Amino acid sequence: MPLEIAQALSASRLAEIRAQLSPLLPTTRPTTLEIGSGHGHFLTAYAEAHLDHLCIGIDLIGDRLERSARKSNRAKLTNVVWMHAEATLFLEALPADTALAEIFVLFSDPWPKRRHWKNRVVQPEFLSLLASRAGQGARLYFRTDHSQYFEQVGALINQHPAWTLVADAPWPFELPTVFQKRAESHQSLVATKG
Numbered sequence: 369m370p371l372e373i374a375q376a377l378s379a380s381r382l383a384e385i386r387a388q389l390s391p392l393l394p395t396t397r398p399t400t401l402e403i404g405s406g407h408g409h410f411l412t413a414y415a416e417a418h419l420d421h422l423c424i425g426i427d428l429i430g431d432r433l434e435r436s437a438r439k440s441n442r443a444k445l446t447n448v449v450w451m452h453a454e455a456t457l458f459l460e461a462l463p464a465d466t467a468l469a470e471i472f473v474l475f476s477d478p479w480p481k482r483r484h485w486k487n488r489v490v491q492p493e494f495l496s497l498l499a500s501r502a503g504q505g506a507r508l509y510f511r512t513d514h515s516q517y518f519e520q521v522g523a524l525i526n527q528h529p530a531w532t533l534v535a536d537a538p539w540p541f542e543l544p545t546v547f548q549k550r551a552e553s554h555q556s557l558v559a560t561k562g
């Protein structure tokens with residue numbers, strides 16, 4: 369696709385996401401973002417247990433978002449929204465004064481082959497963009513069943529000036545996701561901004 373067309377599409381998608389976000393943000397409610405929310409089990413349960421939070425789940429797959437919305441509608445939740453958005457574009461679309469309180473990245477696609485690692489969601493630029501939309505003391509929760517991705521994210525966070533790994537931090541809310549149920553084991557890390 370020619371670069372100008374790609375840029376125009378991305379700009380128009382950015383405008384659409386901003387329009388969807390404008391009734392929601394800014395907010396005084398603690399805002400919880402799940403990136404790659406999949407089938408929505410985790411965030412629906414999380415939102416139900418944290419009615420004072422605004423919870424936003426984003427994913428690339430529309431069908432999964434529709435299933436997620438059915439779950440949260442059945443639970444009559446009004447504090448969770450699902451958006452069809454790519455992570456970087458979504459973060460760019462957030463108002464600059466957004467102060468996310470919590471970000472969950474659960475069983476993000478590991479792209480096992482080295483030549484595909486560039487497709488992983490967590491990258492240095494992603495951590496910088498996330499930090500720019502996170503409040504002081506915000507928590508980033510990352511969980512994976514891929515040990516090399518786990519090591520890589522730990523190293524990236526260690527090298528990043530905005531994020532600090534929190535050793536032995538408790539996992540705030542346990543609700544096995546679809547991919548967690550399929551995994552033999554998993555590892556988690558918690559980082560804080562600042």
Ligand SMILES: C[S@@+](CC[C@H](N)C(=O)[O-])C[C@H]1O[C@@H](n2cnc3c(N)ncnc32)[C@H](O)[C@@H]1O
Nearest residue numbers: 404406427428429454455474475477545546547
């Ligand atoms: C392996 S699945 C895990 C889903 C869910 N978190 C779970 O644990 O069951 C990864 C999800 O992340 C979504 N995803 C991958 N890259 C993404 C991106 N750049 N932005 C938003 N979502 C993304 C995929 O569509 C997929 O639903």
